[in-house]
Structures are given as C-alpha cells and as structure tokens.
Amino acid sequence: MTALIQHQSTHVTQITAEAPGAIAVLRLWGPDAVTVANRLFRPKLGTRGLIQSQPGELRLGWFGMDEVVALIVTDSNLSTPPEVEIQGHGSPLLVQSILNLLQEEGIHLADHGQYLKHQGVGWLERLALDHFQRTNAPKAAQVIWNQVDGSLRNALVEIRDLIQAHDTHAAISRIDSLLLTAPWGTRLSRGFKVALAGAPNAGKSTLVNALAGYDRVLVSPVPGTTRDLVDVALTIDGWPFVVTDMAGLRDLAADPLEAAGIALARGQQSRADLVIRLFEPDAADGEIEIHASRHLTVMTKLDLISPQEASNLPSGILGISAKTGMGLDELMARMIIALIPEHQSIHGLVKPVVFDTEIEACLNQARQWINQESAVAASWRIDELLSKP
Ligand SMILES: Nc1nc2c(ncn2[C@@H]2O[C@H](COP(=O)(O)OP(=O)(O)OP(=O)(O)O)[C@@H](O)[C@H]2O)c(=O)[nH]1
Ligand SMILES: [Mg+2]
DSSP: OOHHHHSSEEEEESOOSHHHHEEEEEEEETHHHHHHHHHHESSSSSOOOTTTTOOOOOOOEEEEEEEEEEEEETTTTSSSEEEEEEEEOOHHHHHHHHHHHHHHTOOOOHHHHHHHHTTTOOOOHHHHHHHHHOOHHHHHHHHHHHHHHTTHHHHHHHHHHHHHHOOOHHHHHHHHHHTTTTHHHHHTTEEEEEEEESSSSHHHHHHHHHTTTOOOOOSSTTTTTOOOOOOEEEEEEEEEEEEEEEOOOSSOOHHHHHHHHHHHHHHHHHHHEEEEHHHTTTSTTTOOOOOOSSSEEEEGGGGGGGHHTTTTOTTTTEEOOOOTTTHHHHHHHHHHHHHHHHHHHHGGGGGGEEEEOHHHHHHHHHHHHHHOOOHHHHHHHHHHHHOOO
C-alpha cells in the first residue's frame, strides 16, 4: 500500500470557477500534498506552519505573493493521505501564481473532473455534475441534480438486475420508459430549441424581445430586417429555452444577403425542437411551409384587430401582441406543454431521466441486444456504463 502511494503523483485543482471572483479555492492531493504545501506556506501568526496544524484547523499566512487561508483535510478514518485546501483571493493572476509555484515543486495540474474521480465519484455522476453546471433554469437543475444524487444509477442497476434475472419483459419496459425521457432530458442543460418562422415583418424579432424582457434584437418596419440566426437564452417556468430569431421567409428575396438568411432560417427549422409559426392579421395562415415535427401557430399584432375578431380566431391559432403583452403567458404555457410532458413537470423532478445522448445510445443498444436474445451483452453494456471510472 505504501509503495503504491509513493508512486502516485500529487495534484492540484481549482475547485471554484476559473474566473475572477471574491475567493478561489484550490485543493492539493496526493503523497506530497502536505510536505509541499508546508514548504511554500508561510504562517502569519506565531511560528507554526501547516504541518503542525490539526486537521481542519485554519491557518492564515502567505502562499507566494498572496495572503491565504490553508487547512489540512483528512477523511474521518484516516484511510487516505491528508489533502490541503488553500483559500485565497479570487484574482486569476494570484491563483495562477500559486499554481505556478506548485508546478515548480513538481505538482501536477488537474481539472475538476480528475479531482471528483479521485474522490470516487463515478463517471455517470460526474457527467450529471457537468450538465448541472451548465444549466441555470431551476427546474432543469433540480432534475439533473437528482441524477447526480443517484436517480438514474439506481434505475440502471434495476434494469441490469432484471436482465440478469432473465425478466426481459420487465427490463424492456423499464428501458422504454427511461428512453421516453430522453427527448426532453437531453435538452435540460442546453435548452429547448425554439425557432420563430414567419414572413418578413410578421413580428418575430419583437416577440423575441418581449420574451427576453429587453431589446435583444433589431426591430424595424422594413421587411427583411433580420438576416442572421440569433439565439436568445430564456428561462420559462423554470425550464431552459433557446429561442432563435431568424430571417423572414419569402420566396423572392432580391437581396443576396436576405436570401442567404432565408436559407439559414429554413435549415434551422429542422434542428428546432419546436417551431412557432407567426403570421400577421392580414396575412393568410399557411403561407409559410413548416419543416418541423412540432409547431405552434400564432397570429401576431392582436392589438391591431377588433376585440371581436380577436376572440373569434380559428381553433388551434393563438393570438398575441408582443407590443401589449396580450397572449404571451398563454404562448409560454403552450411552449411548456409542447416540450415537457405534463406528468414530468410535476413528478418528473425526482424521477430518473436520460439527460445525455451517450446514455440514450447505451439504452438503445441494450434494448437491441435483449431483442436479439443476447442478455449477457445487454447486461454487460449497462454494467459498463455503471462501472465506468
Ligand atoms: N402593433 C403592433 N406592431 C407590431 C407588433 N409586433 C411587431 N410589430 C411591428 O411590426 C414591424 C416588424 O416587426 P419585426 O419584429 O421587426 O418583424 P420581423 O418578423 O422580425 O421582421 P423581419 O426581421 O423583417 O423578418 C415593426 O414595426 C414592429 O414594431 C405587435 O404586436 N403589435
Ligand atoms: Mg426580425
């Protein structure tokens, strides 16, 4: 055991985000962590360095050019070598100077994932943490956090056990209900993609600004204003969305730049999870060809027609005014209904969810193998995911 530890190297990683902040926290682990930290740490009060500290005792001093707090961290049964935590000011320059000093002492720079791995956090949970760090929509974050907490791992263990017990019927039904979560689960960290399609001047950009709550994109009465695809990230009812404003669709665009924008917009429709088709009150519905599996049809500029006309819209068409805000709550509610299954928005927060395409591929493959009566291969595939270091 001692020989093994001797051959392991010592690492340092920054635990806090690698960006300017009030404080930065670094973690040093491995056989030389305490020795090196003790050599570089100069105590401020008294004469004692780090090495004489009780585990968990905070010590104030300098590490290189900056003042830091340092402490020795041990696990409760002392089965692993002690680690050192260094807490200092969050300036990237100061952090870099500490990291440089440590590297000069032969300490290896590691990323946060390596640190989690060292702590015994499995691949599945590290992947979930990675997704968690990329979402700031509260409900999506909660769903992903439950996967960090073991929701999906437990479900995969159950499936593997069912396969091994030759209960293939139950295993397939569990796999299928998990796979049903993938279309929305895999969007939790990157957001549901919503494209706005409509003729020039339909009010797409005005709607983007109304949803964002500020003037994000250019609006003008001149048809053909928007050319580029502009992604705007939004949180609606706790879920993440990326709404894409794009060029108004028309067949005869004389301007080559507008024509290029229209080509981009057509391509974007097929990549979107949901297309919102917009048309003005005096335009005929259906003018715009939609290439998407899911879409909502919306009549814009409701403030320009009489209340009587507004209340008599054909069924399936939602009226909105991005100018007055009329109908926007209903539109957002319909976006949620179209993309997040109702039962998921209530109970799904604690359920296992397929949040990554690699997991989705694994489940599809395991299902295929069960169908080909190769239970061993199916169980191996799921085990591989569960035990990935
Ligand atoms: N009265 C009223 N005017 C609106 C509304 N929405 C948009 N408009 C006006 O319609 C014109 C076109 O709006 P945009 O949002 O630029 O339209 P667009 O669909 O983005 O147009 P392109 O970028 O050219 O494709 C602008 O003058 C807006 O002020 C609305 O709800 N009510
Ligand atoms: Mg526009």
